[in-house]
Amino acid sequence: MTLSATPLAGRKGLVVGIANADSIATGCARAFREAGADLAVTYLNEKALKYVEPVAAALEAPIVMPLDVTDEAQIDAVFARIASEWGRLDFLLHSIAYCRKNDLTGRVVDTSRDGFAEAMDVSVHSLFRLLKRAEPLMSAGGSALTVSYYGAEKVVDNYNIMGPVKAALESSVRYLAAELGPKGIRVNALSPGPLKTRAASGIAHFDALVDAARLRAPAHQIVTIEDIGAMARYYVSDDAARVTGNVAYIDGGMNVMA
Numbered sequence: 001m002t003l004s005a006t007p008l009a010g011r012k013g014l015v016v017g018i019a020n021a022d023s024i025a026t027g028c029a030r031a032f033r034e035a036g037a038d039l040a041v042t043y044l045n046e047k048a049l050k051y052v053e054p055v056a057a058a059l060e061a062p063i064v065m066p067l068d069v070t071d072e073a074q075i076d077a078v079f080a081r082i083a084s085e086w087g088r089l090d091f092l093l094h095s096i097a098y099c100r101k102n103d104l105t106g107r108v109v110d111t112s113r114d115g116f117a118e119a120m121d122v123s124v125h126s127l128f129r130l131l132k133r134a135e136p137l138m139s140a141g142g143s144a145l146t147v148s149y150y151g152a153e154k155v156v157d158n159y160n161i162m163g164p165v166k167a168a169l170e171s172s173v174r175y176l177a178a179e180l181g182p183k184g185i186r187v188n189a190l191s192p193g194p195l196k197t198r199a200a201s202g203i204a205h206f207d208a209l210v211d212a213a214r215l216r217a218p219a220h221q222i223v224t225i226e227d228i229g230a231m232a233r234y235y236v237s238d239d240a241a242r243v244t245g246n247v248a249y250i251d252g253g254m255n256v257m258a
Contacts (some may be wrong), residue, residue: 005239009036014078016067016130017095017147020051024065024192025095027225028232033059034239035233037090040082042067069096069126079133087091089137091236093145094130098122103161111161115191119161124169131176131187143236145174146191148247150255158209170247179244186244188235193223193251217252 008021013032017025018041029039041065043052043089049066056064063081082089099119103111127146134144151159152166170189194210214222231250234240249255 003193006036011090027229031229031233219252
Protein backbone atom coordinates (compact mmCIF):
# COMPACT_ATOMS: atom_id res chain seq x y z
CA MET A 1 0.00 0.00 0.00
CA THR A 2 1.31 3.43 -0.95
CA LEU A 3 0.42 6.25 1.39
CA SER A 4 -0.46 9.59 -0.16
CA ALA A 5 1.97 12.43 0.39
CA THR A 6 -1.01 14.78 0.36
CA PRO A 7 -3.67 13.09 2.53
CA LEU A 8 -5.50 16.41 3.00
CA ALA A 9 -5.64 17.38 -0.68
CA GLY A 10 -8.79 19.37 -1.35
CA ARG A 11 -9.65 19.70 2.34
CA LYS A 12 -10.60 23.05 3.80
CA GLY A 13 -9.47 23.96 7.30
CA LEU A 14 -9.73 26.86 9.73
CA VAL A 15 -6.72 27.60 11.94
CA VAL A 16 -7.33 29.79 14.98
CA GLY A 17 -4.45 30.69 17.26
CA ILE A 18 -1.42 31.64 15.18
CA ALA A 19 0.46 34.35 17.06
CA ASN A 20 3.77 34.17 15.20
CA ALA A 21 6.04 31.77 13.33
CA ASP A 22 6.82 29.83 16.51
CA SER A 23 3.23 29.13 17.58
CA ILE A 24 1.91 25.62 18.03
CA ALA A 25 -0.84 26.60 15.60
CA THR A 26 1.83 27.50 13.03
CA GLY A 27 3.41 24.07 13.27
CA CYS A 28 -0.01 22.49 12.76
CA ALA A 29 -0.92 24.80 9.89
CA ARG A 30 2.31 24.02 8.05
CA ALA A 31 1.65 20.31 8.39
CA PHE A 32 -1.91 20.75 7.09
CA ARG A 33 -0.71 22.79 4.12
CA GLU A 34 2.11 20.39 3.25
CA ALA A 35 -0.52 17.63 3.22
CA GLY A 36 -2.53 19.56 0.61
CA ALA A 37 -5.15 21.44 2.65
CA ASP A 38 -6.39 24.95 1.91
CA LEU A 39 -6.44 27.06 5.05
CA ALA A 40 -8.31 29.99 6.51
CA VAL A 41 -6.12 31.78 9.05
CA THR A 42 -7.15 34.26 11.73
CA TYR A 43 -5.26 36.84 13.76
CA LEU A 44 -6.23 38.43 17.06
CA ASN A 45 -5.93 42.12 16.17
CA GLU A 46 -4.00 44.65 14.10
CA LYS A 47 -1.03 44.44 16.47
CA ALA A 48 -0.80 40.70 15.83
CA LEU A 49 -1.25 40.99 12.07
CA LYS A 50 2.38 41.87 11.34
CA TYR A 51 3.45 38.56 12.91
CA VAL A 52 0.68 36.43 11.40
CA GLU A 53 0.72 37.89 7.89
CA PRO A 54 4.07 36.35 6.84
CA VAL A 55 2.95 32.97 8.17
CA ALA A 56 -0.34 33.21 6.27
CA ALA A 57 1.52 34.19 3.10
CA ALA A 58 3.83 31.18 3.38
CA LEU A 59 0.75 28.99 3.84
CA GLU A 60 -0.83 30.57 0.75
CA ALA A 61 -3.96 31.07 2.84
CA PRO A 62 -6.80 32.45 0.70
CA ILE A 63 -8.70 33.65 3.77
CA VAL A 64 -6.95 35.78 6.42
CA MET A 65 -9.27 37.54 8.86
CA PRO A 66 -9.30 39.11 12.31
CA LEU A 67 -10.84 37.01 15.06
CA ASP A 68 -11.23 37.93 18.68
CA VAL A 69 -13.33 35.05 20.00
CA THR A 70 -15.01 37.34 22.53
CA ASP A 71 -16.56 39.23 19.60
CA GLU A 72 -19.55 37.32 18.20
CA ALA A 73 -19.66 39.52 15.11
CA GLN A 74 -16.09 38.59 14.19
CA ILE A 75 -16.83 34.88 14.62
CA ASP A 76 -19.89 35.23 12.40
CA ALA A 77 -17.87 37.10 9.78
CA VAL A 78 -15.20 34.39 9.58
CA PHE A 79 -17.72 31.61 9.11
CA ALA A 80 -19.79 33.65 6.65
CA ARG A 81 -16.66 34.08 4.52
CA ILE A 82 -15.88 30.37 4.69
CA ALA A 83 -19.46 29.51 3.75
CA SER A 84 -19.40 31.96 0.87
CA GLU A 85 -16.04 30.97 -0.60
CA TRP A 86 -15.85 27.26 0.24
CA GLY A 87 -19.37 26.18 1.14
CA ARG A 88 -17.99 23.72 3.65
CA LEU A 89 -15.35 23.17 6.33
CA ASP A 90 -13.48 19.91 6.83
CA PHE A 91 -11.50 20.65 9.97
CA LEU A 92 -10.92 23.23 12.65
CA LEU A 93 -7.93 23.91 14.90
CA HIS A 94 -8.64 25.81 18.14
CA SER A 95 -5.29 26.76 19.65
CA ILE A 96 -6.06 29.67 21.95
CA ALA A 97 -5.98 30.22 25.69
CA TYR A 98 -5.94 33.26 27.94
CA CYS A 99 -5.99 34.29 31.55
CA ARG A 100 -5.08 37.49 33.34
CA LYS A 101 -1.44 37.70 34.38
CA ASN A 102 -2.17 38.16 38.08
CA ASP A 103 -4.39 35.06 38.02
CA LEU A 104 -1.73 33.03 36.18
CA THR A 105 1.01 33.99 38.64
CA GLY A 106 -1.12 33.84 41.78
CA ARG A 107 -2.57 31.01 43.82
CA VAL A 108 -5.58 29.18 42.42
CA VAL A 109 -7.56 29.95 45.56
CA ASP A 110 -6.94 33.66 45.02
CA THR A 111 -8.19 33.70 41.42
CA SER A 112 -10.64 36.53 40.86
CA ARG A 113 -14.19 35.68 39.92
CA ASP A 114 -14.05 37.80 36.77
CA GLY A 115 -10.62 36.46 35.87
CA PHE A 116 -11.76 32.86 36.16
CA ALA A 117 -14.83 33.56 34.03
CA GLU A 118 -12.70 35.28 31.40
CA ALA A 119 -10.15 32.45 31.28
CA MET A 120 -12.92 29.88 30.86
CA ASP A 121 -14.68 31.95 28.22
CA VAL A 122 -11.65 32.47 26.00
CA SER A 123 -9.93 29.14 26.59
CA VAL A 124 -12.91 26.76 26.70
CA HIS A 125 -16.26 28.21 25.70
CA SER A 126 -14.75 29.72 22.56
CA LEU A 127 -14.36 26.16 21.27
CA PHE A 128 -18.11 25.70 21.69
CA ARG A 129 -18.81 28.90 19.78
CA LEU A 130 -16.53 27.95 16.91
CA LEU A 131 -17.91 24.42 16.67
CA LYS A 132 -21.48 25.68 16.71
CA ARG A 133 -20.73 27.69 13.55
CA ALA A 134 -18.64 24.91 12.04
CA GLU A 135 -21.27 22.20 12.54
CA PRO A 136 -23.53 23.13 9.61
CA LEU A 137 -20.47 23.46 7.35
CA MET A 138 -19.40 19.91 8.29
CA SER A 139 -22.52 18.25 6.88
CA ALA A 140 -20.36 15.47 5.42
CA GLY A 141 -18.42 15.08 8.66
CA GLY A 142 -15.29 16.78 9.91
CA SER A 143 -12.71 17.11 12.64
CA ALA A 144 -11.97 19.61 15.40
CA LEU A 145 -8.79 19.86 17.42
CA THR A 146 -7.95 21.88 20.50
CA VAL A 147 -4.73 22.23 22.47
CA SER A 148 -4.37 21.25 26.12
CA TYR A 149 -1.45 20.57 28.49
CA TYR A 150 -0.48 17.99 31.12
CA GLY A 151 -1.33 20.54 33.83
CA ALA A 152 -4.97 19.60 33.20
CA GLU A 153 -4.33 16.18 34.70
CA LYS A 154 -1.61 16.74 37.30
CA VAL A 155 -0.50 19.74 39.34
CA VAL A 156 2.33 21.53 37.52
CA ASP A 157 4.25 24.22 39.38
CA ASN A 158 3.39 27.75 38.24
CA TYR A 159 0.64 26.62 35.85
CA ASN A 160 -1.89 27.65 38.47
CA ILE A 161 -5.41 28.53 37.27
CA MET A 162 -4.75 27.26 33.76
CA GLY A 163 -4.72 23.72 35.18
CA PRO A 164 -8.43 23.75 36.09
CA VAL A 165 -9.19 25.61 32.86
CA LYS A 166 -7.45 23.00 30.71
CA ALA A 167 -9.14 20.23 32.70
CA ALA A 168 -12.47 21.78 31.72
CA LEU A 169 -11.30 21.91 28.11
CA GLU A 170 -10.42 18.21 28.08
CA SER A 171 -13.76 17.29 29.63
CA SER A 172 -15.49 19.43 27.03
CA VAL A 173 -13.70 17.51 24.26
CA ARG A 174 -15.28 14.29 25.49
CA TYR A 175 -18.78 15.73 25.67
CA LEU A 176 -18.48 17.44 22.30
CA ALA A 177 -17.19 14.21 20.76
CA ALA A 178 -20.21 12.33 22.11
CA GLU A 179 -22.69 14.94 20.90
CA LEU A 180 -21.24 15.49 17.44
CA GLY A 181 -20.13 11.94 16.72
CA PRO A 182 -23.45 10.91 15.14
CA LYS A 183 -22.89 13.67 12.56
CA GLY A 184 -19.45 12.34 11.71
CA ILE A 185 -17.67 15.22 13.47
CA ARG A 186 -14.69 14.13 15.54
CA VAL A 187 -13.32 16.20 18.44
CA ASN A 188 -9.89 15.59 19.94
CA ALA A 189 -7.25 17.41 21.98
CA LEU A 190 -3.50 17.63 21.54
CA SER A 191 -1.43 17.77 24.74
CA PRO A 192 2.13 18.83 23.90
CA GLY A 193 4.95 18.92 26.37
CA PRO A 194 6.34 22.34 27.30
CA LEU A 195 7.98 24.28 24.51
CA LYS A 196 8.95 27.90 24.14
CA THR A 197 6.09 29.84 22.59
CA ARG A 198 4.75 33.33 23.13
CA ALA A 199 1.87 31.93 25.16
CA ALA A 200 4.23 30.04 27.45
CA SER A 201 6.31 33.14 28.17
CA GLY A 202 3.78 34.25 30.79
CA ILE A 203 4.38 31.18 32.97
CA ALA A 204 6.77 31.87 35.85
CA HIS A 205 10.06 29.94 35.81
CA PHE A 206 9.19 28.46 32.43
CA ASP A 207 12.80 27.67 31.50
CA ALA A 208 13.07 25.52 34.61
CA LEU A 209 9.84 23.76 33.63
CA VAL A 210 11.27 22.98 30.19
CA ASP A 211 14.51 21.67 31.65
CA ALA A 212 12.65 19.47 34.13
CA ALA A 213 10.46 18.07 31.35
CA ARG A 214 13.51 17.22 29.27
CA LEU A 215 15.09 15.30 32.15
CA ARG A 216 11.86 13.55 33.11
CA ALA A 217 10.72 12.45 29.65
CA PRO A 218 11.94 8.98 28.61
CA ALA A 219 13.08 10.45 25.28
CA HIS A 220 15.00 13.21 27.11
CA GLN A 221 13.96 15.62 24.38
CA ILE A 222 11.63 18.59 24.10
CA VAL A 223 8.98 18.42 21.42
CA THR A 224 8.87 20.84 18.51
CA ILE A 225 5.99 22.52 16.74
CA GLU A 226 6.75 20.18 13.83
CA ASP A 227 6.17 17.16 16.10
CA ILE A 228 2.83 18.61 17.15
CA GLY A 229 1.94 19.41 13.54
CA ALA A 230 2.55 15.82 12.49
CA MET A 231 0.11 14.58 15.13
CA ALA A 232 -2.43 17.23 14.20
CA ARG A 233 -2.23 16.24 10.54
CA TYR A 234 -2.97 12.64 11.48
CA TYR A 235 -5.97 13.57 13.62
CA VAL A 236 -7.70 15.57 10.88
CA SER A 237 -6.97 12.97 8.19
CA ASP A 238 -8.99 9.90 7.22
CA ASP A 239 -6.39 7.78 9.01
CA ALA A 240 -8.04 8.91 12.25
CA ALA A 241 -11.59 8.48 10.98
CA ARG A 242 -12.56 6.36 14.01
CA VAL A 243 -10.68 8.40 16.61
CA THR A 244 -12.61 10.89 18.71
CA GLY A 245 -12.77 12.12 22.30
CA ASN A 246 -9.03 11.55 22.76
CA VAL A 247 -6.28 13.55 24.41
CA ALA A 248 -3.10 12.87 22.44
CA TYR A 249 0.16 13.40 24.32
CA ILE A 250 3.12 14.68 22.32
CA ASP A 251 5.67 15.01 25.10
CA GLY A 252 8.42 12.44 24.68
CA GLY A 253 6.60 10.17 27.12
CA MET A 254 6.73 12.61 30.03
CA ASN A 255 3.10 11.90 30.94
CA VAL A 256 3.78 8.24 31.74
CA MET A 257 6.36 9.03 34.42
CA ALA A 258 5.48 9.03 38.12
